[in-house]
Amino acid sequence: MSRPPIKGLLIDVDGVLHIDGQPIPGAVRALAALRARGIPFVLLTNTTIRTRRQLGHLLRELGFPVADDEIVTAGAATATYLRKHYPDEPCFLLVEGDVREEFAGIPLVEDDSATVVVFGGAGPAYTYDRLNQAFRLLLRGAHFVAMHRNLVWERRDGLALDAGAFLLGLEAAVGRSPHVVGKPSPDFFRAGLARLGLPPEQVAMIGDSLNADVLPAQALGMTGILVRTGRFRPQDLERGQPDVSLASIADLPGWLETVGKH
Missing domain, CATH: 3.40.50.1000 (HAD superfamily/HAD-like)
Structure with missing residues (x-):
């Protein structure tokens, strides 16, 4: 057929x-x-290291004929998900790059008041201290959200670990899995x-x-x-x-x- x-x-x-x-x-x-x-x-x-506006700008600089409204990112979708399901709840955001623009109006905190833990793309921001803080928040019952669960991503110098590799360990440690948006x-x-x-x-x-x-x-x-x-x-x-x-x-x-x- x-x-x-x-x-x-x-x-x-x-x-x-x-x-x-x-x-x-x-x-x-x-x-x-x-x-x-x-x-x-x-x-x-x-992509979670850039906002839609930032990604659109980069792609146009590279020569791609794209408009910002033709881009759907896991970061933006996650912000929409949080506004719908956890309105006004404080979020601990672990992500490489500055995507706070997408999370406008969502309270982002760095302390134990967080009731939602959100994982984005991995990079140097994934320090032991921040991963351990996320782990302890999850143990206390914080909601578990991931923008995606890619194991690797491609850089110019070769494959690199992405958020999914860390999520596997956290899932085993806390005994539950995240809601994946992307x-x-x-x-x-x-x-x-x-x-x-x-x-x-x-x-x-x-x-x-x-x-x-x-x-x-x-x-x-x-x-x-x-x-x-x-x-x-x-x-x-x-x-x-x-x-x-x-x-x-x-x-x-x-x-x-x-x-x-x-």
Whole structure:
């Protein structure tokens, strides 16, 4: 049974469009080609070290034709989740980078008054003292929230540990798991679909992670396109299969044109 034509795209950012501020070869041209053909897209990213405004500015500096309202970040989605479920509760925020702009109106504290512990992307901010403070707050019963649970992320100098690696230890230590807002949460993908205004069967998700991008999208009825850049490693394919595998996003416009002819 043939699938409906692809009318919109959800596109991961890190490892798909750029790596640590360095564009993937051909990625800028690929997004420009999508724009020229009138194919709508939303950038659906677990990025937490930048706000949507900061990320939009960076991408435009790199040459990508994107607007801030075409970006859905795990950080912004987490702030929305906190406002809805824990309004006015003090939060202990552990994240690399300054994303306080996204958390406007949410009380952020550094002491034992926190009733919510929120984990974002990992980096030097993940010191022993701060991790231990988060651990003790969770032991006291603080709500446990994670922007995402990526185990690794790709930097120019290679793979680096991300929040998920630390969350595994904390889960074992406190005996419970966090509510995850970003990918692979189905609600995060649905937020991207809502922004596109399209049903899942008419949308393709493009990402460099089988577990975080492709498989969750396929579970919701989307076409899963894996690009072999960023975090991708050949052994990833032992855990599942994408609908489409491309060398990089540079090949996406050509693939879309081929599909459109059939």
